[in-house]
Amino acid sequence: MECQECHQRPATLHFTQVINGHKKEVHVCEKCAYEQGYMSQNSESFSLPNLLSGLFNFDSYPMSQSKNQTSSYEAPPKLQCEKCGLTYDEFTKIGKFGCAKCYKTFGEKLNPIFRRVHSGNSVHDGKVPKRMGGDIHVRKQIEEQRQKLNHLIRSEEFEEAAKVRDQIRMLEKQMNSEQGDGDQ
Amino acid sequence: MSLQQFINEAISPWMQENGPDSDIVLSSRIRLARNFEQVPFPILANQEDLDHILDFFQQEYGQQSFGNYHQFELVRMNELQSIQKRVLVEKHLISPHLVEHSNHGAALISKNEQVSVMVNEEDHIRIQLYFPGFQLEKALKQASEFDDWLEEKINYAFDEDRGYLTSCPTNVGTGMRASVMMHLPALVMTQQINRMIPAINQLGLVVRGIYGEGSEALGNIFQISNQITLGKSETDIVEDLKSVVQQLIEQERNARKRIMDQSGVQLEDKIFRSYGILSNSRIIESKEASKCLSDVRLGIDLGYIQHIPKTILNELMILTQPGFLQQYAQKNLSPEERDVRRASLIRERLKLENNL
Numbered sequence: 001m002e003c004q005e006c007h008q009r010p011a012t013l014h015f016t017q018v019i020n021g022h023k024k025e026v027h028v029c030e031k032c033a034y035e036q037g038y039m040s041q042n043s044e045s046f047s048l049p050n051l052l053s054g055l056f057n058f059d060s061y062p063m064s065q066s067k068n069q070t071s072s073y074e075a076p077p078k079l080q081c082e083k084c085g086l087t088y089d090e091f092t093k094i095g096k097f098g099c100a101k102c103y104k105t106f107g108e109k110l111n112p113i114f115r116r117v118h119s120g121n122s123v124h125d126g127k128v129p130k131r132m133g134g135d136i137h138v139r140k141q142i143e144e145q146r147q148k149l150n151h152l153i154r155s156e157e158f159e160e161a162a163k164v165r166d167q168i169r170m171l172e173k174q175m176n177s178e179q180g181d182g183d184q
Numbered sequence: 185m186s187l188q189q190f191i192n193e194a195i196s197p198w199m200q201e202n203g204p205d206s207d208i209v210l211s212s213r214i215r216l217a218r219n220f221e222q223v224p225f226p227i228l229a230n231q232e233d234l235d236h237i238l239d240f241f242q243q244e245y246g247q248q249s250f251g252n253y254h255q256f257e258l259v260r261m262n263e264l265q266s267i268q269k270r271v272l273v274e275k276h277l278i279s280p281h282l283v284e285h286s287n288h289g290a291a292l293i294s295k296n297e298q299v300s301v302m303v304n305e306e307d308h309i310r311i312q313l314y315f316p317g318f319q320l321e322k323a324l325k326q327a328s329e330f331d332d333w334l335e336e337k338i339n340y341a342f343d344e345d346r347g348y349l350t351s352c353p354t355n356v357g358t359g360m361r362a363s364v365m366m367h368l369p370a371l372v373m374t375q376q377i378n379r380m381i382p383a384i385n386q387l388g389l390v391v392r393g394i395y396g397e398g399s400e401a402l403g404n405i406f407q408i409s410n411q412i413t414l415g416k417s418e419t420d421i422v423e424d425l426k427s428v429v430q431q432l433i434e435q436e437r438n439a440r441k442r443i444m445d446q447s448g449v450q451l452e453d454k455i456f457r458s459y460g461i462l463s464n465s466r467i468i469e470s471k472e473a474s475k476c477l478s479d480v481r482l483g484i485d486l487g488y489i490q491h492i493p494k495t496i497l498n499e500l501m502i503l504t505q506p507g508f509l510q511q512y513a514q515k516n517l518s519p520e521e522r523d524v525r526r527a528s529l530i531r532e533r534l535k536l537e538n539n540l
Contacts, residue, residue, distance in 0.1 A: 012519060094227075097353070099223070099224035100221055100225075100341035100343075113353055114346075114356070117353055119415075124358070126358040127348075127418055129342050129348075132335070136344050
């Protein structure tokens, strides 16, 4: 089938247009589709970063109707990452961080964003790198045991709870001795 | 090049193996996003930094082996022709993003192509590990070990509260995307899938067609993956995905059985018609080809067709993508030429089986 606009190239795009209830079949080549406005050049207008930045803006000023208002509402001094130079405004526009430091720079402001993207979560609960992790491993373990302890106390299983408590003490000792090495 | 040779090159060795539940689950994948602590993410890094990372990978990991994964080779994007890059995308070894956005991108690929590490994609490091069939736990275990191996020499960007730091906020935390590729023809035929997708989405998982645009799933192949990466451990994410996949497998098997019981002849007719089209057509568009391939694969799984191996769907879905067709033809092809080539490649491929 040839393109109904230029009658030269083959029609590679086929769609049905419905305008005010009138149905019209359209068969065009890609070039004409852009030129005649059947397709928008900017296919990225519905891309993830755009959708994300929508979320962020919504977040920073829920009722936002005018742009000016939003920016005046946002706290001056401008938040900018000292390592890569990305500002918080830029971050909300592109929906991407510039470097690892950005996470610290934007800090608490990120919590609502993470919660939105990750079903209410804002704190990591998974793997810790082996080598770099240092005492994070132990601290995570202590945290886990503490939760278990609370749970046991609530359900009045005191014998189990005592065991867990001892374990926590042991872990804490282990951590302190590692840290203490330098001081002594 | 003979067709057989071409196929051998085109199909990753791991794909030839059959995994558990491989009548429905084609493959399992774990992807981990990681970054260097000290270097800005690729989106803002300067060229020297990115080149430095490439050199580092070449030096430290080029020609190295880890476990079952041997002879890693660093393939630099700027040294490939566009068709070659397209072929890597169609084999799922690299992403379209790596091709489009990165002059400084590369992929570190193991000999059996089970592991592919994209370097300087959206993140500095994207580890991908594949297993045939339904083997998410195994894939997670090996991906994690491989991750540890890389970490011996790399200071990862990691924060105690936020986890592994990534360029996009949707990947932060575990940096992990676990996914399975599933062939679900019966759920599509009975239209059950339309009810199931929204339900699965509510569980924090994403279902999408792996080939084809938007929601359309060419060849009835769907990819199911986790959406959430923060606040849940890797094991929990994989467990959740696993339980949903298990249910889908069961539903698909039930639907297949029901169709066979209720309209066996019609199903058999549909399958053999599709087989007829594949073995005889002279022009075939990818949409029709993938539909027929899905029917034939179903026919193999249900025992209607016996002389063709199961891997045919996966294999021909990849081989008949534009990049591969053009590589086989050794030149650029117009869409019409591709349809002709596609038809003849499929015919030849089926003939290989008949001659055995």
